[in-house]
Amino acid sequence: MFPRIPMLNYDVVVIGGGPAGMAAAVRAKELGLKVLLLDENDHLGGILPQCIHPGFGLHYFREELTGPEFAARLARKMVELGVEYKTAARVLEIKNYSDLEKVVVFTSPSGAYGVWARAVIYAAGARERHAFEIGIVGDRVSGVYTAGEAQTLMDIYGIMPGREVVIVGSGDVGLIMARRFALEGAKVKAVIELMPYPGGLARNVIILRDFDIPLYLSHKVVEVRGRGRVERVKVVKVDENLNEIPGSEFWIEADTLIISAGLVPNVKKLTAIGVEIDPSTGGPVVNDRLETSVPGIFVAGNALLINDLVDYVAEQGELAAEGAREFIENGGIGSRKWVKVEKGENVRLLAPHYLSGDRDVYLYLRVARPMEDVELRIPEIGKKMKLPVVKPAEMLRVKLKAEEIRKAEKLTVEVVRV
Amino acid sequence: MKTKVAIIGAGISGASIARVLSKYENLEVHLIEKAPDVGWGVSKANTALIHGGYDDDPDKYPTRAKLCIRGNRLWHRWVKELEIPHVWNGALIVATREEDFDELERLLERGRRNGVPEMRIVDKEELFHLEPGLTKEAIGALWVPIVGQIGPIPAVIAITENAVANGVKTHLETEVTGIRVENGEVKGVETSNGFIEADIVINAAGLYADRIARMAGIDYFEIHPRKGEYWIFDDDVPGPRRVLFPTPTPISKGIVVTTEISGHLMIGPNAQDLPPEEKENLATTREGLEQVWEGAKKLWPQLPPRSKVIRTFAGLRPEPTGGDFIIRAEEEVWGFINVAGIRSPGLTSAPAIAEEVAEIIQRDLGIQLREKSKWNPYRREISHLFMMSPEQVNEAVKRNPSYGKVVCRCNNVSEGDILEAIERMKLIGVKTPSVDSVKFRTKATTGTCQGSFCRPKIVELLAREYGVEPWKVTLKGKGSEIGVGDVKALLRGDA
Numbered sequence A: 001m002f003p004r005i006p007m008l009n010y011d012v013v014v015i016g017g018g019p020a021g022m023a024a025a026v027r028a029k030e031l032g033l034k035v036l037l038l039d040e041n042d043h044l045g046g047i048l049p050q051c052i053h054p055g056f057g058l059h060y061f062r063e064e065l066t067g068p069e070f071a072a073r074l075a076r077k078m079v080e081l082g083v084e085y086k087t088a089a090r091v092l093e094i095k096n097y098s099d100l101e102k103v104v105v106f107t108s109p110s111g112a113y114g115v116w117a118r119a120v121i122y123a124a125g126a127r128e129r130h131a132f133e134i135g136i137v138g139d140r141v142s143g144v145y146t147a148g149e150a151q152t153l154m155d156i157y158g159i160m161p162g163r164e165v166v167i168v169g170s171g172d173v174g175l176i177m178a179r180r181f182a183l184e185g186a187k188v189k190a191v192i193e194l195m196p197y198p199g200g201l202a203r204n205v206i207i208l209r210d211f212d213i214p215l216y217l218s219h220k221v222v223e224v225r226g227r228g229r230v231e232r233v234k235v236v237k238v239d240e241n242l243n244e245i246p247g248s249e250f251w252i253e254a255d256t257l258i259i260s261a262g263l264v265p266n267v268k269k270l271t272a273i274g275v276e277i278d279p280s281t282g283g284p285v286v287n288d289r290l291e292t293s294v295p296g297i298f299v300a301g302n303a304l305l306i307n308d309l310v311d312y313v314a315e316q317g318e319l320a321a322e323g324a325r326e327f328i329e330n331g332g333i334g335s336r337k338w339v340k341v342e343k344g345e346n347v348r349l350l351a352p353h354y355l356s357g358d359r360d361v362y363l364y365l366r367v368a369r370p371m372e373d374v375e376l377r378i379p380e381i382g383k384k385m386k387l388p389v390v391k392p393a394e395m396l397r398v399k400l401k402a403e404e405i406r407k408a409e410k411l412t413v414e415v416v417r418v
Numbered sequence B: 001m002k003t004k005v006a007i008i009g010a011g012i013s014g015a016s017i018a019r020v021l022s023k024y025e026n027l028e029v030h031l032i033e034k035a036p037d038v039g040w041g042v043s044k045a046n047t048a049l050i051h052g053g054y055d056d057d058p059d060k061y062p063t064r065a066k067l068c069i070r071g072n073r074l075w076h077r078w079v080k081e082l083e084i085p086h087v088w089n090g091a092l093i094v095a096t097r098e099e100d101f102d103e104l105e106r107l108l109e110r111g112r113r114n115g116v117p118e119m120r121i122v123d124k125e126e127l128f129h130l131e132p133g134l135t136k137e138a139i140g141a142l143w144v145p146i147v148g149q150i151g152p153i154p155a156v157i158a159i160t161e162n163a164v165a166n167g168v169k170t171h172l173e174t175e176v177t178g179i180r181v182e183n184g185e186v187k188g189v190e191t192s193n194g195f196i197e198a199d200i201v202i203n204a205a206g207l208y209a210d211r212i213a214r215m216a217g218i219d220y221f222e223i224h225p226r227k228g229e230y231w232i233f234d235d236d237v238p239g240p241r242r243v244l245f246p247t248p249t250p251i252s253k254g255i256v257v258t259t260e261i262s263g264h265l266m267i268g269p270n271a272q273d274l275p276p277e278e279k280e281n282l283a284t285t286r287e288g289l290e291q292v293w294e295g296a297k298k299l300w301p302q303l304p305p306r307s308k309v310i311r312t313f314a315g316l317r318p319e320p321t322g323g324d325f326i327i328r329a330e331e332e333v334w335g336f337i338n339v340a341g342i343r344s345p346g347l348t349s350a351p352a353i354a355e356e357v358a359e360i361i362q363r364d365l366g367i368q369l370r371e372k373s374k375w376n377p378y379r380r381e382i383s384h385l386f387m388m389s390p391e392q393v394n395e396a397v398k399r400n401p402s403y404g405k406v407v408c409r410c411n412n413v414s415e416g417d418i419l420e421a422i423e424r425m426k427l428i429g430v431k432t433p434s435v436d437s438v439k440f441r442t443k444a445t446t447g448t449c450q451g452s453f454c455r456p457k458i459v460e461l462l463a464r465e466y467g468v469e470p471w472k473v474t475l476k477g478k479g480s481e482i483g484v485g486d487v488k489a490l491l492r493g494d495a
Helices: A019-030 A067-081 A147-155 A172-183 A202-210 A310-330 A402-407 B012-021 B062-082 B100-114 B124-130 B152-165 B206-215 B286-299 B346-363 B390-399 B415-427 B435-442 B455-466
Strands: A007-009 A012-015 A035-038 A054-056 A084-086 A090-098 A101-108 A111-117 A119-122 A126-128 A144-146 A164-168 A187-192 A219-226 A230-237 A250-253 A256-259 A263-265 A297-299 A339-343 A349-351 A361-366 A371-378 A383-390 A396-400 A410-417 B003-008 B027-032 B091-095 B120-123 B140-144 B148-150 B169-171 B176-182 B185-191 B194-197 B200-203 B223-233 B243-246 B256-259 B265-268 B309-320 B326-329 B336-340 B406-408
Touching: A012 A019, A012 A101, A012 A111, A012 A310, A019 A035, A019 A067, A019 A119, A019 A310, A054 A067, A067 A310, A101 A119, A101 B390, A111 B390, A119 A310, A126 A147, A144 A147, A147 A172, A147 A256, A147 B455, A164 A172, A164 A219, A172 A187, A172 A202, A172 A256, A187 A219, A187 A250, A230 A256, A297 A310, A339 A349, A371 A396, A383 A396, A396 A402, A396 A410, B003 B012, B003 B185, B012 B027, B012 B152, B012 B336, B012 B346, B027 B152, B062 B100, B062 B148, B062 B152, B062 B326, B062 B346, B091 B100, B091 B124, B100 B120, B100 B140, B120 B124, B124 B140, B148 B152, B152 B169, B152 B415, B152 B435, B176 B206, B185 B200, B200 B206, B206 B223, B206 B309, B206 B336, B223 B286, B243 B286, B265 B286, B326 B346, B336 B346, B406 B415, B406 B455, B415 B435, B415 B455, B435 B455
Parallel strands: A007 A111, A012 A035, A012 A119, A035 A084, A119 A297, A144 A256, A164 A187, A164 A256, A339 A410, B003 B027, B003 B200, B027 B169, B091 B243, B200 B336
Antiparallel strands: A090 A101, A101 A111, A126 A263, A219 A230, A230 A250, A349 A361, A361 A396, A371 A383, A371 A410, B091 B140, B120 B140, B176 B185, B185 B194, B223 B265, B223 B309, B243 B256, B256 B265, B326 B336
16 A cells, blocks of 8 residues: 555554653553554653643652653653654554554654554644634734743743733643743733633642732733734723623733633544544544544544643543553454433533443543532432532543443533532 | 846745846846845735736726736746646636626626636536535626636745846845936935945835835825735635635625635635825734625635634735836836836736836837846745655655654644755845745645744754854844743843
8 A cells, every 4th residue: 555665563553752642652562562652743742841840740640740750751661661652753644444454654754654553542632722713813923922832932942932921811821831931030911811710720820929920800812013023912801701891902012922722632633534523622522442433543632632630641541552452452442332421511521422331431521610519410320529619720530430330321410509 | 248137126026027037148137125035025915816817907907907817828837937836726706696797797808808718607507516615695607717826925936046046136135225316317226235236227116116216206106005804714624616706896806715725715805995104014903804704704604613713814915096007117217117006916917017027128228138048947846745745755855864854743844845945045045034934935834733833943943054043033034033032031131
């Protein structure tokens, strides 16, 4: 099929060398699979090497690490186990010939190759929403960066992007970048949040107070103006329906605008082979082995759904590897029946979408709006969990027992006031 | 002795003129541009169409009518000689009301007068065969197969590279501050980088052509900017196969729906007249973009969700007094040639404009042009990983491993592609490293993520190849630097 490019042979190809991919490759190797990991960066670790702040690994390694430390631990495990990997290797295409025959075509500085594989674990992460996607108009000038790009500039390349900064979005990434800029001596003039509540984890919202950074809730940036460089940004207040309030506009002078308006799973390579996408997560519809609607294609990490903790990402990588092993050994992921999990009251998104009842699973979900003194309920199996507070920023992770799942025809997850 | 020619403005008109004049051995051609790179003015932001030539009324706008169809024919050759990205996909001017057919008949008749081949009116059935996604309101259309699309800045780059290969000298980042005229003859051009002697001065200064003309004492026209705004969507959004126009109104060709050559659905432009002093106002506006959205929806009802937009932008067209192109040797100043008011269809007309200027030099200035015995019409495009098969990638990495290394993941642009682009930038005299210069040559940063992954890497490559600190690399020339210093600069207080 590719007579003129070198063909390699593996049980499983892992696409992406971030925490999900590395954890998947490690687990696959431990399970005895012949595994190849491909990553397009020059280094392993995905985004973690630029996340120089602490807060990683409390669940997965039971100790607090920085991003580079977290990445290094997984990378070391890969090396110790002899997991094969290629960096600077970009996947051009996944071809799905049949359930157990897939070809991953990639290019690298040593050339283009095809890899025959029986299963693929897709862990290619997410991308950030940019200024155009959130409807900002005006001039196209230097000084407008996504938070991740600013972080790359500062913490990989050592470039200071600007002096006076406005940040769009009070999610974790936006808040961490607010602190990062402040620590380098920049003036963070405002964090602008569309919703009436902050978007990040409580431990990160404190940053604003620590560094005396103004937070504008129920506001949005609508326009950026400048000649070569950002000179000022226009902010407007919104009402409870997120409609702009006429006459509430004001300008903030700044030379830098950082967009931290959320992440979108990278799924184009998957949709190209017909993988079904859940519009609410932006990632694939998966079963409890994190297998997509195309048999033998597994997905983990932020390509599945946007996680708040790297620990969950790594956990998903392991789960996908276990799925790949089962798929290869049994010629598929089988189940007597699939129990569909549905979103109920105040659940914005969840995964996995189908459960077999053959094993215990973690459900990952996010609420649509913050609430206090609530219960997470799955009425079909009489499950109830008390929670003092829920926020869209914090992912909920719920363990379900195999026997609980087996009892049900379907499951509905809801978060309701007690 | 050689006749010295100074062309002011390295847009599509100026570059095309430079290329055509580079054919003659008795001319010494200088191409002067105030921007850091070529094609960054009017040529940068437009609908990128090679129009059909049916649109311009030969009685009201004879120059436009004549040069548009001639330009279209020339482009069919130029894109091949210069390896300019292009597609000849034809246009449909769509009728949604019975009375629209009267206008389509008028366009058909006008097209025939202008010499446009192969046009005809198609009925509803054929229309939906040509374009199944059109609005169900459509009842017929004028079908113009010779319409096409090109990359406008890649075209200016290709033409300039070819002109330079044939001996044209470029002066980038050189702003014209005066025209020296003695005894009714031009003597040269005063610039921010000194005096450039010239026997012939060609004013192809786009939006600033009126200001340049006044420097030579010619003030019978004024240029005002007409702004048009555009939306571009992600490449997984389905778009039409043809260029779709609504039936035009007396003031506008209307909002176009098209799949541009990189495969992205694009809609626009609207038309907003700005005062003459707003020649730098390229800001997009809410109102303008909404107007485009509403207009496009009438032809193409399945517009994607707003979250599928990857870019919005605005362009300015130079609208001259009178509305027709002003292409003439001015009698009161010998040697001064205006190429002014090159509004739509200026991109289409550019090769014909260039030939017209050569004609004017012979006919009106009486300079006999002698063709070079060896003039090279060809220019090779740089490598593009996204156009290579995996086998071709393996050939390329044998020459240089960087051809196998992807930098821009949305568009599969390799490090090798980018290094070639930088080499070509230097070849035409680009002095200030900018991400936009790389973008227009490689398509890096124009995909789904809009450069948030690859821009830092491109900055690193530019910094290395130009030997500057990375934060001094610019987005689009001086004043748009990527950063203010290294990460400790503010703490040290020396940024």
